[in-house]
Amino acid sequence: MLFWYGHGGGGGWGWFAAMVGMVLFWALVITVGALAFRALSRSGPAGEGEPGRRHPGWHPAGPPPDAERILAERYARGEIEDEEYQRRLAVLRSSRAGPAAPDAPKP
Known part of the structure; x- marks a missing residue:
């Protein structure tokens, strides 16, 4: 004591x-x-972590997000402006149609 x-x-x-x-x-x-x-x-x-929380090496289950979704997320976060968003979205949607087929040779 x-x-x-x-x-x-x-x-x-x-x-x-x-x-x-x-x-x-x-x-x-x-x-x-x-x-x-x-x-x-x-x-x-x-304790895998919160659904929205990302740790190094963490990958979400399921398929990876598509390019339009990533672009929309960047736009929502304010990383890109309206014009750039619209331009990139147009490029993405036009590339989904695939490249234009070359003209067939004429005999």
Whole structure:
């Protein structure tokens, strides 16, 4: 016991050790609580992460998004302007029709 009936206790070092021990104890409790909350708040089996959250090496299940969807997402985020969106969308839709067939040679 610290300063038990006024005998011993280590003087100032006893108070210092008790204070450091208290700070370390609460830091450990808060860290464990934060890590437990983080692990339990993740959705999906085995904490795969939030559906919209992307981690390095993370790939969504299913087919990759098509080019028009990626273009629409970039437009929605404000990465490209109206004119550029319309121009690129026209190029994408025209390329889906395939290249024009060369004219057949005439005999």
